Amino acid sequence: MALIELKDISKTYNTTAVPVNALKDINITFEKQEFTAIVGPSGSGKTTMLNILGGLDKPTNGTVIIDNNDITKMKPGNLVDFRLNKIGFVFQAYNLIPVLTALENVEFIMLLQKVSKKERREQAENLLQDVGLGDRMDNRPSQLSGGQQQRVAVARALASKPAFVLADEPTANLDSKSAESLLDMMEEMNKKHNMTFIFSTHDARVIKRARRVVTLEDGMVKEDKINK
């Protein structure tokens, strides 16, 4: 049974005079422990697909089944809980809470899950150790480099023990060294915690490291290949 199944997904934006078909009849599945890159030129539908996968946006047609749950039929409140418990997010611009420390940022997700203070502190510390920021726990985002902030974002995404992590162009704002280092860390997490990672990316380094590459073009899957 696939972890994620997109059935006949299409998405049309009616915000302009001419409707824009961002996704057209997408049928695709993602299995557990995948390390997948969704690639394609600008406007190909990568972000729209990621938003629909993450329950941030609703498709115009079709169903999204995640862990046997049809998220397209979920009420908004339930969908927020579903995202909290099943999906980890990593954003291009890191998007950490600027007034909280690295440790507090990671803890925050577990606070939303009502994890006890002791447990969430312990887990957050372990996760930050895992992403190589054991000595930066009490630093605020503004005191961390871009690469370090993205590592905290990954730790935050993993803190809720999600079914999979969605990363929207995670290396776009990073230099080569930081990007490589982040990918190493994510790969390790993928292997160590059997965590599923799905990226949208333009970055050749990410594409090279991904084990599966899905190429979108004009809102359709042009190619779906396994990297050797």
Add this chain to the structure above:
Amino acid sequence: MYLKLAWKNVWRNKKRTLIVSASVFFAVILSCLQRSAQIGSFDYMVHSITKIYLGVLQVQHKNYWENRSLDDSIVLSDSQKDEINKIKNITSITPRIESVVLISGDSLVRVAHITGIDPHAEDKVSGTSKYLQKGEYFSLKDGALIASGLAERLKLSIGDSLLIYGLGFHGQTAAALLPVTGILKFPIEKMNTSTVYINIKKAADIFGLENRITSLAVMIDDLNELNRVSGDIHKFISSDETVLTWEELLPEIKQTIQFKTSSNFILIGILYIVIAFGIFGVVMMMTLERETEYGILNALGMKKRRMFLVTFFENVFLASIGTLSGIIAAIPVTTYLAHHPIQLTGEIAKSWEQLGIEAVFSFSADPSIFVNQAMIIFIISFICLIYPMLFLSRLKIVKALKK
């Protein structure tokens, strides 16, 4: 952690928070002082009028206050007075015979307001003995106590004779020659130039009133109970008699208080409207500048009601910083002024005294003043919460993430 997050969010832009807190701080101090002065001076005004010469309530004949005639005097039995004295919140009562007479010293004649009093009962109601400048107060029997201003005008001193000439009960002539046994100095100029006190029994003799009185002055310990006490007194008096409150006896004072209170409320209202826009501006900026962050938090799994809770805490902190510091600063100032009232001088003092009010500008340190200011600020900040509430309810994650 929500509280911690809210507190940290408030200080994201320190300068902005400090500016809005400072505006709330000064508004609270200003309005606390203003309300303290207003309540204090009005309380003192009422106290001054009721304590020194009026009483909080008066039992009179129903026509007396309009006619001021001794023919509209009343008879209250001892048992009636006892029953009235037992009413809850009444602290003291005193019978009076009041009339306007001509008085003369050696060769000068003046119009005076003469009051027949029971010295002990009157002292409990009005504290008259403390105004004694010379002579004796409590031994008042066949003599007269005269206000110092009047004594000066008539060139009278202790031991001199005072001639009283006026109209008694049913038109009979009222005349007497009394020795001056005491000089009183009142804080109110009008009283100081017109008041003569004699024993109530002597007054009854002079005016031919026997056991009649013109009024029974009543003091109570809680002005909020005024109407209830008035109703209770009515149970023990006849239909020809009535109970008048100080507000009915001196409606012009009540109107003055109401007018000044209303105009002050308008000024304070304008001040708070300015503050409200300041708070609203900050709340709006804090909301708009974090649209992406709200989108991220919602995407990560934070429900909108939790985000609103954090925003609510932010507002409480924002309002509390200025309000609490304003109140903390205002309390010692108002407390000091409440214990050290300002003695007015010059034209202002004269105008107050013409109204029969002691020329003292008093302040109040009533806790309700501070509580009310805090409540107003919090109500304003809660009203300002409508904006983030609407904003969050309309938040679209995808749109917010694109910003």
